[in-house]
Amino acid sequence: MTLFNLLKVRLYNFFTSPIGRYILRSLVHFVYVKTLEKYKKGKKKKFIVALTIDTESGYTNKDNSRVWQASRPDAYIGYYKGIENWRKLLNKYNAKATFFLCTNGFSAKGNDYNKVISQLKLLSKENHEIGLHTHPDSDLALQKCLKKKCNATSARFYNKGEIKKIILESQKLMRKHIGQKVSSFRWGNWALDTNAVKVLNEAGIKVDSSATPGIKGHIHGTMHYDWSKVNERYPWRLSLKNYQNTIHNNSKIMELPIATFNFMGLTLRADPVYSVLLKAAFDYYYKNAERSDKPFVFVVISHSIEGTHNDGTVTRVIKDTEDFIKHAKKFDDVEFMTMKDAYNRVK
Numbered sequence: 001m002t003l004f005n006l007l008k009v010r011l012y013n014f015f016t017s018p019i020g021r022y023i024l025r026s027l028v029h030f031v032y033v034k035t036l037e038k039y040k041k042g043k044k045k046k047f048i049v050a051l052t053i054d055t056e057s058g059y060t061n062k063d064n065s066r067v068w069q070a071s072r073p074d075a076y077i078g079y080y081k082g083i084e085n086w087r088k089l090l091n092k093y094n095a096k097a098t099f100f101l102c103t104n105g106f107s108a109k110g111n112d113y114n115k116v117i118s119q120l121k122l123l124s125k126e127n128h129e130i131g132l133h134t135h136p137d138s139d140l141a142l143q144k145c146l147k148k149k150c151n152a153t154s155a156r157f158y159n160k161g162e163i164k165k166i167i168l169e170s171q172k173l174m175r176k177h178i179g180q181k182v183s184s185f186r187w188g189n190w191a192l193d194t195n196a197v198k199v200l201n202e203a204g205i206k207v208d209s210s211a212t213p214g215i216k217g218h219i220h221g222t223m224h225y226d227w228s229k230v231n232e233r234y235p236w237r238l239s240l241k242n243y244q245n246t247i248h249n250n251s252k253i254m255e256l257p258i259a260t261f262n263f264m265g266l267t268l269r270a271d272p273v274y275s276v277l278l279k280a281a282f283d284y285y286y287k288n289a290e291r292s293d294k295p296f297v298f299v300v301i302s303h304s305i306e307g308t309h310n311d312g313t314v315t316r317v318i319k320d321t322e323d324f325i326k327h328a329k330k331f332d333d334v335e336f337m338t339m340k341d342a343y344n345r346v347k
Contacts, residue, residue, distance in 0.1 A: 005065065006065075009063060009064055009065045012064055012273060013063070013064055015275065015276075016064075016275055016316055016320070021275060021276050024275065024276040024277060025276050027263075027264070028276065028277065028279075028280035030263055030264055031261055031262070031263050031277060031280040031281055031284055032261065032262050032263075032284060033233065033260075033261050033262060033281075033284055033285065033288070034214070034231070034262055035213075035231040035232075035233065036233050036284075036285070036288050036289060037233070037234070037289075037290045038288050038290065042292040043292065044291050044292065044333065045291040045292070045293070045294055045295040045296070046291070046295040046296075046333055046334070046335050046345070047285075047286055047289070047291065047295065047296055047298065047331065047333055047334045047335070048295050048296065048297045048298065048334075048335055048336075048337055048342050048345065048346075049095075049282075049298050049300065049328055049334060049335070049336045049337075050097075050098065050209075050256065050297055050298065050299045050300065050336075050337060050338065050339050050342045051090070051095065051096075051097035051098070051300050051302070051321075051336060052097065052098045052099075052100060052131075052186070052209060052258075052299060052300065052301050052302070052339065053083075053086055053097060053098070053099045053100065053302055053303065053304055053307075054100050054102070054133050054186065054188075054301065054302070054303045054304065055078070055079060055082065055083060055099045055100060055101045055102060055105070055133065055303075055304040056068070056069040056078055056079075056102045056104065056105075056133070056135065056138075056303065056304060056305060057069040057072060057073050057074065057075045057076055057077075057078045057079065057102075057104055057105070057138075057305070058071075058072055058075050058078040058303075058305035059072075059075055059077050059078055059081075059082070059305050059308050059309060059310045060305060060306055060307075060308065060309055060310075060315045060317070061309070061310065062309060064315075064316060066305060066306065067305070067310075068305065069102065069104060069135060069138045069305075070135075070137070070138045070153075073104055073107070073138050073139075073140050075305075075310075076105060076108045076112045076113075076115075076116060077308060077310065077312065078303075078304050078305040078308065079105040079108070079115075079116040079119065079304060080112070080115035080116050080118070080119045081307075081308040081312040082303075082304030082305055082306075082307045082308045083099065083119040083120070083122075083123065083304055083307075084119055084308075084312075085307040085308050085312075085314050085315075085318055086099075086304065086307045086318070087119070087122060087123065087126065087128070089307075089314075089318055089321060089322055089325075090128065091126060092322075093322075093325045093326070093329065093336075094336075095325055095329075095336035096127060096128055096129070096336055096337050096338050096341070097128050097129070097336070097338065098128070098129040098130075098131050098184055098209075098338045098339040098340070099123055099128060099129065099130050099131065099304070100131045100132065100133035100184070100185075100186040100209075101120070101130050101131065101132060101133055101174070102133045102134065102135050102138075102139055102188065103132075103139055103141045103142050103170050103173040103174065103177075104135065104138060104139040104140055104141055104142070105120075105141070106141040106173050106176075106177045107139075107140035107141040107144070117177065117178065120177075120178050121178070124178070124180070127338075128338065129184060129338035129339060129340050129341075130174075130178065130180055130182060131182050131183075131184030131185055131186065131339060132167075132170055132171070132174060132182045132184070132185050132186075132205075133185075133186050133187075133188060134153075134166060134167070134170060134187050134188050135153055135188035135189075136150035136152065136153065136158070136166055136188075137149075137150045137151055137152055137153050137222065138153075141173055142166065142169055142170055142173065145169040145172070145173065146165060146166070146169055150166075151222065152222035152223075153188045153189045153191055153222055153223045154189065154191035154193070154218075154222060154223055154224040154225060155187055155191055155192055155193040155195065155196040156191065156193045156224055157222060157224075158195070159195065160195040160198060160199060163195050163196050163199045164199045164202075164203075167196075167199050167200065167203050168203065171203065182205075183204075183205060183206040183207060183340055183343075184205070184206070184207045184208075184209065184338075184339040184340055184343075185200055185205045185207070185208050185209075185210070186208065186209050186210050187208075187210045188223075189217075189218065189223040189225050190210050190211070190212050190215075190225040190227065190258075191210070191218075191223060191224060191225040192208065192210040192211075192225075192243055193243055194239070194240070194241065194242055194243045196243070197238045197239065197240060197243050197251060197253065198240055198251075200238075200253055201238075201240065201251045201252055201253055205253055206252070206253065206254065206340075206343060207253065207254050207255075207256055207339050207340065207342075207343040208238060208253050208254070208255050208256070209255070209256045209257065209258060209299055209339060210255075211227050211230055211255050211257035211258065212225070212227045212257070212258050212260055212269055213227055213230045213231060213232060213233065213257050213258075213260050214227065214228060214230065214231065214260055214262075214267040215227055215228065215260060215267050215269065216228040226244075227244065229244045230244050230246060230257070231246075232246040232257065233257065233259070233285075233289070234290070234296070235254050235255060235256050235257075235297065235346050236249060236254070236255050237249035237250065237251055237252070237253065237254055237255070238251045238253045238254075238255050239251065254343055254346075254347060256297050256299055256339060256342060256343065256346075257299065258270060258299045258300075258301050259281065259285060259298050259299050259300065261277075261280075261281040261284065261285075263277060268281075269301055270282070270298065270299065270300045270301065271300065271301050271302060272300070272302055272306075272317050272320040272321040272324055273302075273306070273317060273320075275320045275323075278300070278320070278324050279323070279324055279327050282298060282324070282327070282328060285298050286298075286331065286334070294345075294346050295342075295345050295346055297342045297345075297346060299339075300324075302317060302321065
């Protein structure tokens with residue numbers, strides 16, 4: 001584990017401890033959103049919570065460090081026990097969610113494969129949504145179809161022709177293994193670019209949720225992503241000329257951005273890893289987001305691997321998400337729904 005990752009784990013363990021939560025609760029008044037258009041007087045439409053689970057190989061260690069697909073693409077427990085633990089939580093509260101699926105799960109063999117497929121079928125049966133999620137450099141099933149190794153996650157390292165092959169082969173894998181055509185999409189590590197928008201537009205994708213307004217990362221690495229020039233909090237149609245431009249509206253793809261918020265000089269995603277802060281961000285959006293004409297969509301992100309330990313037991317993230325769901329459900333006009341259903345409400 002790198003020094004940076006060790007620091008992240010220690011900070012996470014501290015701020016999810018009783019004393020850490022107490023400190024965060026005393027600081028929630030510092031949570032705000034810089035560019036959120038404030039609510040105008042009038043009747044409010046629904047406040048939609050779209051829980052999204054990026055579904056990949058891996059798991060969470062008992063010390064809360066993460067084992068990601070990039071290092072363990074064969075750790076398929078992130079698919080079957082990860083999905084199962086999330087399903088049990090969501091079904092307990094009748095909260096529908098979208099599982100953005102990396103097709104690496106289809107590289108599983110034997111009993112592992114059967115367990116992955118079984119969980120995916122249950123997701124569909126229970127009316128959760130399965131979307132598409134790309135991690136080309138760690139997706140063994142995709143690389144087998146492409147007949148080559150991919151060396152990067154970020155779309156910026158592929159030309160349009162290569163991206164088209166990635167998307168079309170991923171769609172074929174989804175149809176082959178679970179018989180589904182997907183309409184929702186998220187690029188791995190949020191690393192969309194303009195060529196990817198063009199390909200997704202041609203491929204018939206209706207809704208994307210790769211944007212993390214105000215955040216960039218891995219700038220000098222193969223997971224490079226950059227949404228630093230985006231300040232929009234409401235849905236927009238992605239640009240075919242510049243993926244960070246929110247006013248062109250010249251594609252057929254609606255962007256439902258992951259909710260981001262500001263805290264003590266940081267810009268953070270709406271993610272249960274931030275425990276107390278996620279509820280504070282929800283409260284800020286709920287109070288201030290404009291929804292006189294249309295519902296507002298508050299997109300929350302987590303990962304299947306953050307729902308399971310290597311032995312299949314539930315994690316701190318599952319418990320913190322349960323706290324968040326119970327908090328959000330206190331409001332009569334809050335509704336949990338899939339990305340596809342949220343898209344149909346706001347399009």
